[in-house]
Amino acid sequence: MSGITNPDATRIWDEAEVYVIPRNAVTDITELLPATIDDELDARWEFVGLLDGSAGIPVNPEIEITHFDAYGQARYRSKAKKGAIGTAFTALEKNSVTKKFVLPGSTAGKIGAPKGMYYFTCYVLRDEDVATEIWVSTRPALFELGSFSKVEGEPESYEITVHHSNDSSGDVFHVIDQDSAATELAITTTSLPAGVVGTPYSQTLTATGGIGAKTWTKTGTLPAGLTLSTDGVLSGTPTAAGTPSITFRVTDSAAPTANTATKAITVTVTA
Known part of the structure; x- marks a missing residue:
């Protein structure tokens, strides 16, 4: 018996949007989840702006694996722990939103040293210009700014590595897509x-x-x-x-x- 392929189940991303909200502005993140893929996001989400399409939104699963050897039997068991997921995005705009996590100073008009900044993150992913998946972090994530250069004739960009935390169930994102079942009324x-x-x-x-x-x-x-x-x-x-x-x-x-x-x-x- 041969398998049945479904090209419509593939994902070829044409567009992505990133929205953030500071952790101190959120009491319950589930209140900010759209009920369906077609619903507008809550107005409290802040739009990051243009993204570097070539950099995309990398998703980096991480896990610590330990292998155990015995006399006469190599690797008789393996164990995994400390699973985590990291993501990233590269912003191209220096706007009112990105200024909050790109070296903010103590006051306006100053550049500050890097520091721990935590945001809930929302990724809206589109295929054929249709919103296909929305990922919302279950917990606030630590933002880490990478190095950037001011080069003549080149766009300045800000690469943000997003260090996500797992919730008590080990989950990292809420996912809303075409197959998402509505939560119980x-x-x-x-x-x-x-x-x-x-x-x-x-x-x-x-x-x-x-x-x-x-x-x-x-x-x-x-x-x-x-x-x-x-x-x-x-x-x-x-x-x-x-x-x-x-x-x-x-x-x-x-x-x-x-x-x-x-x-x-x-x-x-x-x-």
């Missing part, structure tokens, strides 16, 4: 602060996972004066006290069958 709001009769009230319900836009509905009667919008905003000015348990439902835009999630939450209004 779930309501993350667990409780709501109490409202007070006669005082304007507004709280937004939150959910993670799913695909595309989300629509909110409810089962149960809210305290008088409060309403729930389809965007998940519970608002209004309560006119009566109460503590009803409301079942909130969120529905995503998956096709042909949308995903739903529900959660019962007590909505309290005091006099």
Whole structure:
């Protein structure tokens, strides 16, 4: 039986984009992941700009291998440890983003000595001008600037070696591609602060996972004066006290069958 080839499964990269965000600007990197390959990136990602296409984005797996020999039997076992992945990119622009990791000084107008700088990194890779893969680092990575020259008639470039750290599961990147399954839709709001009769009230319900836009509905009667919008905003000015348990439902835009999630939450209004 012969194997079946699939040329469409190959990758011939035509374009790549690099985005970064400082580690101190991120609380939970999963909040910055696009739900699908076609979604826009969160506005907090900073675009590095033009890249050296000939340098590409090298991916360097690293692992420490130890071989064990015995009398009369060479290499009877081998063990691997300290697996890691390093990447790199070569920026061609000296812009507001690259200035942050290309020898930044203590103040504007100064060049500083190299120092440890940590960024979450996002690679957007395109084949036939179509975004095919997005890689987002699971943890902030150490940026190392290589040497560069100021040569007449030659473009100045900044080679950045990205030293990634593994997360607790040994993973280095979140990957979003055409085959990525959406994460499970779930309501993350667990409780709501109490409202007070006669005082304007507004709280937004939150959910993670799913695909595309989300629509909110409810089962149960809210305290008088409060309403729930389809965007998940519970608002209004309560006119009566109460503590009803409301079942909130969120529905995503998956096709042909949308995903739903529900959660019962007590909505309290005091006099």
